[in-house]
Amino acid sequence: MYECIEVVGKGSLNGSVVAGGAKNAALPLLMATLLTDEPVTLSNVPALEDITHVRQLLEALGSQMDLHRIGLDGGAVTIQTKELSRHSASHSLIKALRASFWILGPLLARCGEAQVSLPGGDIIGARPVDIHLEALTAMGANIELKHGVVFATAPHGLRPAHITFRYPSVGATHQILMVAARISGTTIIEGAAREPEIESMAELLSRMGAHIEGAGTSRILISGTPHLSGTSLDLIGDRIEAGTYLCAGVATRGKVTVNGVRPAHVGKLLDIFSEMGCEIERGNNSITVDAQHDLRGVSVTTGPFPELATDLQAPLLAALCTVEGESSVEETVYEARFRHVAELWRLGAHIELSDRCARIIGTPRLSGAAVEGHDIRAAASLVVAGLAAEGSTFISEPHHLRRGYERLEEKIAALGGTICNRIADAEDLMFSGC
Numbered sequence: 185m186y187e188c189i190e191v192v193g194k195g196s197l198n199g200s201v202v203a204g205g206a207k208n209a210a211l212p213l214l215m216a217t218l219l220t221d222e223p224v225t226l227s228n229v230p231a232l233e234d235i236t237h238v239r240q241l242l243e244a245l246g247s248q249m250d251l252h253r254i255g256l257d258g259g260a261v262t263i264q265t266k267e268l269s270r271h272s273a274s275h276s277l278i279k280a281l282r283a284s285f286w287i288l289g290p291l292l293a294r295c296g297e298a299q300v301s302l303p304g305g306d307i308i309g310a311r312p313v314d315i316h317l318e319a320l321t322a323m324g325a326n327i328e329l330k331h332g333v334v335f336a337t338a339p340h341g342l343r344p345a346h347i348t349f350r351y352p353s354v355g356a357t358h359q360i361l362m363v364a365a366r367i368s369g370t371t372i373i374e375g376a377a378r379e380p381e382i383e384s385m386a387e388l389l390s391r392m393g394a395h396i397e398g399a400g401t402s403r404i405l406i407s408g409t410p411h412l413s414g415t416s417l418d419l420i421g422d423r424i425e426a427g428t429y430l431c432a433g434v435a436t437r438g439k440v441t442v443n444g445v446r447p448a449h450v451g452k453l454l455d456i457f458s459e460m461g462c463e464i465e466r467g468n469n470s471i472t473v474d475a476q477h478d479l480r481g482v483s484v485t486t487g488p489f490p491e492l493a494t495d496l497q498a499p500l501l502a503a504l505c506t507v508e509g510e511s512s513v514e515e516t517v518y519e520a521r522f523r524h525v526a527e528l529w530r531l532g533a534h535i536e537l538s539d540r541c542a543r544i545i546g547t548p549r550l551s552g553a554a555v556e557g558h559d560i561r562a563a564a565s566l567v568v569a570g571l572a573a574e575g576s577t578f579i580s581e582p583h584h585l586r587r588g589y590e591r592l593e594e595k596i597a598a599l600g601g602t603i604c605n606r607i608a609d610a611e612d613l614m615f616s617g618c
């Protein structure tokens with residue numbers, strides 16, 4: 185017996201939901217609060233397991249947390265770290281969430297030294313941190329790798345630098361923005377990531393007292409100050425969560441509106457839906473996708489923003505499995521991000537996989553099955569496909585969904601779909617006809 189999520193299929197999703205605050209903005213912004221000893225308040229923080237994890241990491245380092253209405257829409261948290269009780273983060277703290285590694289920069293900037301466990305690879309690929317470490321070295325840090333731990337010191341202080349990234353790494357851009365914001369002088373990052381979450385980081389650091397130009401472009405200039413102050417910021421809506429609900433609407437040929445998210449942040453996905461034959465309405469802070477049409481297959485490629493987000497590859501691929509004709513999906517960001525394909529096969533999807541490319545022959549006849557969600561977005565793709573399939577789909581390892589989708593059952597219900605928690609053996613549930 186174990187926990188699984190039952191997704192009841194074959195009804196089209198219609199209606200509107202509100203996107204929560206962006207998880208991938210909240211995680212680094214929580215870490216950026218370490219750069220000051222004054223209180224920083226973040227609002228529209230989603231109640232997700234990944235957020236709880238980073239809060240626990242900060243508490244272990246000496247931060248005081250004041251939670252206001254966490255768990256409801258627009259939960260807020262005030263964090264103050266008057267003094268750091270330590271400047272190290274062990275493997276047990278880092279391994280649960282790779283992004284925890286980004287704590288290295290704020291610790292080093294504030295304490296002049298830091299020891300943080302290497303994140304290692306994970307299920308979607310190798311995920312190295314060489315870009316982070318090369319940039320910190322250019323800023324005057326001494327970096328040593330021993331026993332799986334990064335030992336960083338800055339015996340002569342950190343200095344501004346002119347850094348060129350070989351790839352627009354999201355994590356490295358966050359990390360160097362945080363460090364540069366606390367150093368006097370101007371740091372330039374060339375080849376920076378352009379994701380909306382980077383603009384959020386720049387906004388927070390500017391409110392704390394740094395001067396930042398170019399966030400959202402590939403060249404960012406940061407003029408920092410050692411005396412960053414407390415401030416507050418309301419998080420942007422989660423473009424990946426929003427995109428997932430829109431994919432579910434498309435897979436079920438419904439009409440779904442997501443409020444609380446800027447269309448430009450979802451970007452390329454909406455162009456892809458248009459090419460498939462959907463009608464798109466872009467509001468200031470809302471998106472409607474009407475998929476009640478004959479749809480056609482498309483060829484898509486993931487890439488750094490503004491290209492199709494790798495985090496939306498799995499949910500989109502699931503939607504494309506329902507579209508008659510041929511589609512293809514190329515994954516350029518992570519080498520091993522196709523583990524959902526084997527699970528989608530169990531639902532009857534026709535997908536051929538070669539290296540980093542999936543060729544899909546769409547079918548309107550997916551059928552519910554017992555499947556495993558290997559990571560957050562893989563599990564989300566199974567929700568999307570399950571909603572479009574005949575019968576029920578049982579997804580084991582549902583904790584992955586809790587990492588990235590706040591109140592999933594409630595939001596799917598608002599769109600007319602059904603998802604519920606089950607404690608059972610998924611295969612047994614199928615054969616008992618539940």
Ligand code: UD1
Pocket residue numbers: 208209211282283309310311312313314315316317351352353354355356377488493494495517518519
């Ligand atoms: C972040 C997001 C993740 C998203 C990804 C790409 C969060 C918490 N995570 O992850 O959801 O899928 O961006 O948009 O916001 N790389 C290197 N060396 C490095 C760093 C990265 O080679 O030092 C490579 C990675 O292996 C990968 C690519 O660069 O192939 C992208 O990585 P990066 O942008 O750093 O992703 P993350 O920050 O880990």
